[in-house]
Amino acid sequence: MKAQERVAEFFAEHDLEGEPAYQILDLASEVGELAKDVNDSTDYGASPEALDVKTDELGDALFALLAVAESLDVDADEALDEALAKYRTRIEETGDPGSGE
Numbered sequence: 001m002k003a004q005e006r007v008a009e010f011f012a013e014h015d016l017e018g019e020p021a022y023q024i025l026d027l028a029s030e031v032g033e034l035a036k037d038v039n040d041s042t043d044y045g046a047s048p049e050a051l052d053v054k055t056d057e058l059g060d061a062l063f064a065l066l067a068v069a070e071s072l073d074v075d076a077d078e079a080l081d082e083a084l085a086k087y088r089t090r091i092e093e094t095g096d097p098g099s100g101e
Contacts, residue, residue, distance in 0.1 A: 004076045007066040020071040027064040033057050 011017055034057050039045075041052035069076040087097045094100070 002077065003062070004066045004070055007063060008070045011067065011070070018067075018071065020068060023064065023068045023071050027061065027068055030057070030061040030064045034061055 034053060037053045037057055038051060042048050042050050066076055069079065090097050090099070
């Protein structure tokens, strides 16, 4: 079973259906918690070798992202395939995966 399907089942089982805008705000909050882990563990980047990201926080962000995809009726695997294709094209054309913006 795909991860997105597991999240959808969890939402249905626990009656957690929500509006996409709320779920996007939750995603931003979860990513913020990851950033806090990075700031705390690396002394705001002064000691990058000390990076310590908690697995459960990464899982929370992944859960929130998959919930957003589900609420928008977007297949997360297809969205990832599109993103990978975009980055491959950029690398082939410019040698860099960044958008240059």
